[in-house]
Amino acid sequence: MLDQNENRPFDFRLLLAFALMFAIVMIYWQYVQPPGGKKTEEPPPVTGQPVDTATRAPRPLEEAQSEAELLAVEDSGIALAIDTILVETPLFTARLSTLGADLIEYRLKEYHYITQNSVDERVSLIPPQSESVLRFEFWGEPLKLWQHAFVADTRRISLTDVEDSSTVTFSRVYADEYVIEKTYIFYGDRYSFDVVLSIPANFPILLEREYTFGWDAGIEPTESDKKEDIGNIAAVAMLGQDIEEVKKIGDADRPKRFGGRVHWAGVRSKYFLNIIIPRTAQPQEFIADRRFGMITDESEQYRIPYFSSRFAVPLSPGKAINHRFTVYMGPLDYFIVKDYAVGFEGLLHLGWKFLIRPFAIFVLWSFQKLYGIIPNYGLVIILFGFLIKTIFHPLTKKSMASMQRMKDLSPKLQKLRERFKNDSQRLNKETMKLYKDAGFNPISGCLPLLAQMPVFFALYQVLRSSIQLRGAEFVAHIGDLSQKDSLYILPIIMTLSFFWQQKMTSTDPKQKALVYIMPLVFGFLFAQSPAGLTLYWTIYNVFSVVEQYMIKAKKKKEG
Numbered sequence: 001m002l003d004q005n006e007n008r009p010f011d012f013r014l015l016l017a018f019a020l021m022f023a024i025v026m027i028y029w030q031y032v033q034p035p036g037g038k039k040t041e042e043p044p045p046v047t048g049q050p051v052d053t054a055t056r057a058p059r060p061l062e063e064a065q066s067e068a069e070l071l072a073v074e075d076s077g078i079a080l081a082i083d084t085i086l087v088e089t090p091l092f093t094a095r096l097s098t099l100g101a102d103l104i105e106y107r108l109k110e111y112h113y114i115t116q117n118s119v120d121e122r123v124s125l126i127p128p129q130s131e132s133v134l135r136f137e138f139w140g141e142p143l144k145l146w147q148h149a150f151v152a153d154t155r156r157i158s159l160t161d162v163e164d165s166s167t168v169t170f171s172r173v174y175a176d177e178y179v180i181e182k183t184y185i186f187y188g189d190r191y192s193f194d195v196v197l198s199i200p201a202n203f204p205i206l207l208e209r210e211y212t213f214g215w216d217a218g219i220e221p222t223e224s225d226k227k228e229d230i231g232n233i234a235a236v237a238m239l240g241q242d243i244e245e246v247k248k249i250g251d252a253d254r255p256k257r258f259g260g261r262v263h264w265a266g267v268r269s270k271y272f273l274n275i276i277i278p279r280t281a282q283p284q285e286f287i288a289d290r291r292f293g294m295i296t297d298e299s300e301q302y303r304i305p306y307f308s309s310r311f312a313v314p315l316s317p318g319k320a321i322n323h324r325f326t327v328y329m330g331p332l333d334y335f336i337v338k339d340y341a342v343g344f345e346g347l348l349h350l351g352w353k354f355l356i357r358p359f360a361i362f363v364l365w366s367f368q369k370l371y372g373i374i375p376n377y378g379l380v381i382i383l384f385g386f387l388i389k390t391i392f393h394p395l396t397k398k399s400m401a402s403m404q405r406m407k408d409l410s411p412k413l414q415k416l417r418e419r420f421k422n423d424s425q426r427l428n429k430e431t432m433k434l435y436k437d438a439g440f441n442p443i444s445g446c447l448p449l450l451a452q453m454p455v456f457f458a459l460y461q462v463l464r465s466s467i468q469l470r471g472a473e474f475v476a477h478i479g480d481l482s483q484k485d486s487l488y489i490l491p492i493i494m495t496l497s498f499f500w501q502q503k504m505t506s507t508d509p510k511q512k513a514l515v516y517i518m519p520l521v522f523g524f525l526f527a528q529s530p531a532g533l534t535l536y537w538t539i540y541n542v543f544s545v546v547e548q549y550m551i552k553a554k555k556k557k558e559g
Contacts, residue, residue, distance in 0.1 A: 101150040134195060183195070199321040224480075228270065243346050260285075271470055279323075350458070381481070494541065499519040
């Protein structure tokens, strides 16, 4: 049955429908799982009173001691000197310790912590005071490698982006003849390194059933909006074809176990990953656990879940172990992680897989290409909006023609309503006949909006999730297009531009109030949206007004 208010122009109904859809999607993405994998949601920790603790404690690599650090380690009654090995590549700096042959520090060179007022020091992907990071644990008689001292075959690794790789091997001798080795292989052009564990056959300590390997240190937030960043921290893994994201583990469920073939496992925050990919082993179980800690930032205290993410590797008693793993520690950048071809680009929430995600990838690709020409993402968004408006211009013209045709048919529709006001079935039939005789399709007015919805939602996901927009400056006070405008200047401009557009398209005096209400509704919705999205919609409104002036001027010229 047709709407009894059929004489309303189509712009009102389209705008109302858009507002409802936008509100639904905002609520969905705010409170429901984003696409890209299963997860168990945990509300972000709340802030409390300030405490006198440091937010980040590790020493900068530049201050690392060159001589051996003497740590009291009791090993067979002998006090051993613990050395640190410095690793430097164009992308990160790291330190390894001969105690446990473990990674103790890892900082990214191209990414910094973002605070409320500034960009802080380089991002560290290992939380302070972590006892063990990459830990091998064995069944049977315990072989606690993280408590044992190893000997390293080098003291420093320094790579350039043109060098292939360099290795450091840690070794420890048991029973005067059995040598355990942990070898790290670093590369100059990537955010990953390889770890190889080698244990000879017939090792004197019985190693049976399985061992577990994984990331034990968790990950900390790096953004100024700590609540949102903490809400994205999770233990993650790919089992079979499914991605598991674990954000909540109850005390009764510790540790949380998932059966199945594990392709990779690790931890994530909003923009960064620590992922372990087995290369020669075939893990059969994913094990997630957590502990809680506290950090302070800007005089506020936050409760942080530190997740461990491990997998179980089956063993054959008495046989040699020579297992290789790739450890990725870096940004959740779609164009970087997809090259690993193991599927953890699915951790980037870009919308529904078959509808929004392809458009989001296109938006990301477009942004990257445009940024190569214009190194300012605010200007990139403006140019992208112009290109989108140009692409959809033919549909916009068709929509405006449809609205004008609807306006022309309104007197006839009103007569039909008066004639058949007591016979809704006949009214519906005669109305459809009128549309057919006039060659008018009422759906045509919706085409521009429907065609642009996937692009709009894809842009929303890109601006909210993509690391490319992290900390992207535009002008004046807008220093991060991925966050909302803290002064709400851009939402106000967007509201005014929307009002301007409404004034041009609204012709029905009965809808005068909506000319004021709709911009206010959208202004409220966009006030909490990423500044980049608000900028896009503002520019889109301005372009729409210019476009309408041009179309009307052309029609007037044509008589």
